Amino acid sequence: MExxxxxxxxxxxxxxxxxxxxxxxxxxxxxxxxxxxxxxxVTIYTPKPEHIAIPGFVYGGLIASFIDCHGTGSAALxxxxxxxxxxxxxxxxxxxxxxxxxVAFIKPTPLGVPLKAVGxxxxxxxxxxxxxxxxxxxxxxxxxxxVTAVVVPKxxxxxx
Numbered sequence: 001m002e003x004x005x006x007x008x009x010x011x012x013x014x015x016x017x018x019x020x021x022x023x024x025x026x027x028x029x030x031x032x033x034x035x036x037x038x039x040x041x042v043t044i045y046t047p048k049p050e051h052i053a054i055p056g057f058v059y060g061g062l063i064a065s066f067i068d069c070h071g072t073g074s075a076a077l078x079x080x081x082x083x084x085x086x087x088x089x090x091x092x093x094x095x096x097x098x099x100x101x102x103v104a105f106i107k108p109t110p111l112g113v114p115l116k117a118v119g120x121x122x123x124x125x126x127x128x129x130x131x132x133x134x135x136x137x138x139x140x141x142x143x144x145x146x147v148t149a150v151v152v153p154k155x156x157x158x159x160x
Contacts, residue, residue, distance in 0.1 A: 007033025007043070008077045009069075011093035016152060021069035032066065034073030034119075035087065041074035041119040041131070047111055058109040063143050067103055067133045070117040071147025072096040075129035078121040079151070096149035097156075099128070109135070109142040127151040 009022045009032065020029040034043045045066060053059040075096045077087075085091040109115065119133045128150050135143040 006087055007035050008073050008080060008087060008093050009033055011080070011087065011091070012076070012095050013092055016095040019069065021065045022073055030062075030065065030069075032069045032073065034070055034077060034117075036077060036081075037118070039120075041070065041077055041117075041121065043070040043073065043117040043119075044114050045117075046114045047109075049111070052111055056111055058111050058115075060103075060105055060109075063105065063109055063115075063135060064101065064103045064145070066115060066117055066135060067143065067145035068098055068101050068147060070119055070133050071101070071131040071145070072098055072149045074119040074121050074131040074133075075147075075149035078123065078129060082123075095152040096129070097152055099148040099150045101145065101147055103143060103145045105143050107140055107142050110137050110140070113137050115142070124148070 010024055017023045017025045022032040023029050032043050034041055047058045051059050051062045076093050079094045116136045117133050119131045122130045124130050131147045133145045
């Protein structure tokens, strides 16, 4: 598992930190970490051998999960920044859920190299954000995606 520098996912409220893709409390999950790189967002993750599709290549479901969690993490980063916060200032991050996910697989993704998701964030509405993402294996563009993310209401999950 990648032990990246602190990401926005490290600031999610405990009730919302269990996602298989990005939840810091899910020990068996991927624990993706998203941060800023200038005006864009970045998540880096090295797939494990069990993330195989066919020998030498990554399973597309992992790529979709990577784009999904990168998108919601990017939206959280953007709203956190809009509220005047940055990672490490002690503020809890907003949490988003996916309203839609679109993925285009451009080239087969090689297994055994770190993947880099690079995102661009667009605010559509104060509670709805769109993130476009490109996934690279080194310099090879492997996939593109778009996530529409919505802010999790404070009451989400309270009626379990």
